[in-house]
Amino acid sequence: MFNASFPRNPAGGPAQATKSGDEALGRLPEWDLTHLYPGASSPEFNNAFDEAAKKARSFSARWKGKLEEAAGKTGDDGLGAAIETYEALGDTLGRLGSFAGLSYYANAADPALRKLYGDTSARITEIYADLLFFELELNRLDEETINKALEADARFAHYHPWVLDLRLEKPHQLDDRIEQLFMEKSTTGGQAFNRLFDQTMDRMRFTVDGEELPLEKTLNLLSDAKEPVRRKAAEALAATFKDNLPTFSLIMNTVAKDTEINSRWHAFEDIADSRHLSNRVEREVVDALTEAVREAYPRLSHRYYAMKAKWLGMEQMNYWDRNAPLPDAAERVIPWDEARDTVLSAYGAFSPEMADIARRFFDEQWIDAPIRSGKRTGAFAHPTVPSAHPYVLVNYLGKPRDVMTLAHELGHGVHQVLAAKQGALMCSTPLTLAETASVFGEMLTFRALLSQTTDKAKRKAMLAQKVEDMINTVVRQIAFYQFERKVHTARREGELTEDQINEMWMSVQAESLGPAIKLADGYETYWSYVPHFIHSPFYVYAYAFGDCLVNSLYAVYQNAESGFQDKYFEMLTAGGTKHHSELLKPFGLDASDPAFWSKGLSMIEGLIDELEALDKE
Template sequence: MPRDFTPARAPAETQSTLTESRKLGELPVWRLEDLYPSKTSDAFVGDLEKAARDALAFETKWKGNLATALNATGSDSLAAALTQMDALEDLLGRVASYAGLTYYSDMTNVENGKFFGDVQAKLTDISSRLLFFALELNRIEDEAVDAAMDRDPALAHYRPWIVDLRKDKPFQLDDRIEQLFLEKSMTGAAAFNRLFDETLASLRFKVGDKEQTLEPTLTMLQDADPEVRKSAAEALSLTFRDNIRIFVLVTNTLAKDKEISDRWRGFEDIADARHLSNRVEREVVDALAAAVREAYPRLSHRYYAMKAKWLGMDQMNYWDRNAPLKETPDRLIPWTEAKETVLSAYGSFAPEMAEIASRFFDGGWIDAPARPGKAPGAFAHPTVPSAHPYVLLNYLGKPRDVMTLAHELGHGVHQVLAGAQGALMCQTPLTLAETASVFGEMLTFRALLDRTTDKRERKAMLAQKVEDMINTVVRQIAFYEFERKVHTARKEGELTAEKIGELWLSVQSESLGPAIRISEGYESWWAYIPHFIHSPFYVYAYAFGDCLVNSLYAVYRQADQGFQQKYFELLKAGGTKHHSELLAPFGLDATDPSFWAKGLSMIEGLIDELEALDKAS
């Protein structure tokens, strides 16, 4: 992802920018030294060399011998092989995390980009030596593996990983083809991912006489001044349009690349590979998507009609969708206040949760400032169990930034707790990976709402929460529908910018409703969404997580005791249990058609409360 040691030219800071920066206070920058002292340190170079040696030794000892290891004991047993594999995954993950986080710190730095690319190439070569393990293990009869797990407690420890691995068996190819797919990924999907990232990081948007990066320009869409919002939207549209050929090329290439992989592996539906990696059934996702689409009129259409009236408009422009209400306090929230707000909300739920979250602030695990070249948006990176997660933000002091902090810290707490499962089993499927993040947001929102007595402030808070939930549920399912249309249409040939824009506008019009005026310029706004590039069909996980948490939070509000313990057990499970097992202790079942209706009804209830407040004022 980044480039060379020539820093990108930063836009000139205005006095306004400097004043706002001072209001936010000192923002933390992460300490990547916890992983390695530097890119050229003996520790980093040594670990990369050790990973190559260990992978070669692992291949030499175990390749072709797993069936024999199934009945062996001690250092020759399959349990011993899995223990070694777990340690190798941790080592490789540590190296990869350091390279990736260094890159995302400044994606326009050429030296960072070369470092990241070189490390990825070496890790791909190393991983190719380990590829045999899962393929060979899946060729052993299930009955023989089951008998060995029943016999050997050390092997039984890895039962969840082995059971999970078997689900991939019908879609595996022979060893040489799998190796080719892995090695060619560096010059295929990975290369186009990097092209997208570096293109996006290098874009500048001219608003008035000021040039700036993506993140602050998007933030201007939340400005109270409609002219500022319009200017920001026009700048976004213009720059996206000027660079659309690159985004169209990347989208066409990756959609075709995925179609080839899906065809070779035998996936029936364009999203089946994602469903498999998420360990969720297609029918469950279809039911979620159908429930959300059916609820568009009751949720987004209804809310945006109310908001247009509040803003004194018959129709809002597309750039007014996230405009603040006049009741919204117009102030920047300092970092210290954001920190206290989130930790207090977490602590009220469970002191252990606040204690884990506080480590992110105290240990240098957060990178908060928005700066040129840095990855846009926000994420929590789990790294590996032997280290600790890191959180990336672009904190600009808006109320939504506080909720983003709560969201990403939820991920971080989840990742810390799941780390005890080890490198092979700590990764939570995406559908459940959003549980702790959205729950953390909900805790923070409810804590703030409960202490707000002023009706005007309460209305502003409820409106913002409804908008966030619409963005998480309605918008993400619309994104999912857009991806389905794009990948389906790509099978018939390359897509033009006009065609992709047409598909984008069709799902946006359907999901946003008649209260939003979609005018010229918006047709290219699909171009900056990274999920479409990095993780096709990832987006439904947000809606899955939000609806799940709405139901989970309702259980929490009604529970007398014991909820927190069950909740922590859910987070600690990592990737060792299916969603049905994890939700059963709460009396929830995602396969029940009424499950999604319950989650959506909470959003509808907040809109009802807003409408009642409006009538009473």
């Protein structure tokens, strides 16, 4: 997962650090997308498209129908030379797509940027029509031919990990013309409904005490210290979600059906198997994770929320109290500069090199931090392409959670910088391992702050917030995954009504959150704003996978005498060249072992134990 010049900066020059509406935050940076292209109307951007289209046609003319012959050759006539050209074209198209997409996500309210994103996506799809044959034809070569080419051609052998991954797709590969149809129709299918979702979310406003607020600021009120503020925000969210429910229901139904059609035609057995394949993780491993987390619900979320209800003086919390601060938690806005220094210090204590890479994001304008109309909610780190550098988007409000989000996304960014060394075809890390560096970065930052905190009330507040974040990352995301499975399974039998989707949502939420939280009227619509359900079906278990993995990994780090940092950097630098079993082996970890997940979950349980002990002091 894209830019052009922003409306506030129509010439397309470097964006300047801007002042937030809240002076306490300090100057918040905006990213500089001219590192990719000077602007959407620049000769560089338009010429890159024309040149890519020309090279794609030449590539097709040079190699289509000739890969078996090339497999018996080396040098510029061998498969290695073909892949090098293919990879270079992918880098160019990825840069173009990144430019348009990042522009769109920075301000989806601008019609010009929406058009740029749509036109760029369509044009890239058209160019890929000339390249689609390559992977399909390469996969039709028999194993003996591939193995001989790997032995004879060193340039081809360099891409051995990518070739192995590609071969996994072979059982699900269709005729070239059918695959081309799927690709071209994607712009009017799933991709179109992705855009409809984004634009619907951008237009929505939520009325709280007479003020019209965007989603990000309204969600932020759910962690306000005052219960009436939280309640009004929750009711405003529910009311607007309900008004838009027919649209969201249509989008969900369409995406689920689109996913089912793709899975059926490509001969995937389970509704999530295509995601598992792209993640290079076995279904059995994901099932083991899911069951381990579900079995742990009573020990984790149910237990913690019962404790929190007592701290808030309630027998049962309403759903809008779930992320409320503790009664004695100090409220303070954390300025941007302090957040930056906190994260860089924590990273530097682990590895100076890690801090040096993260510092570039601040110094070289690779971060977009202010909240503004039209900007995508939440946060992400986008790798762009190896010939450029990643970008990070956050919506910074100065809360402790925002500092953790910054640490999380910079972990992604560091990972993406290191993995870029593998090149455009092999830098991409499967989603299950893509969350490793981000969650590890969060953990480093949390542990650094906790070690400096001796005040009991502050320590309790920090522990509680970390437990809540981990519950949101593990318990909540597995509940999301279960919800998706229910929706996609039921959609195979016909279109789902709004009430049916709501009921599925409420059932998994009740199971995961437990009896200490009252799911009052209105909450049944809250599934509608989760972008992962639309943009990346079944993505969400990757968060739980990453959190549990990092919990186990961090335990190894705490007990390691030396050499951990080197092994950790080797893991990140590997990108997509190794299976998760290979990457975890140097740390003595095995995700196929049920005890692995129990070990990760026990760390969350240990933090809850520590909170309980603080209560008794």
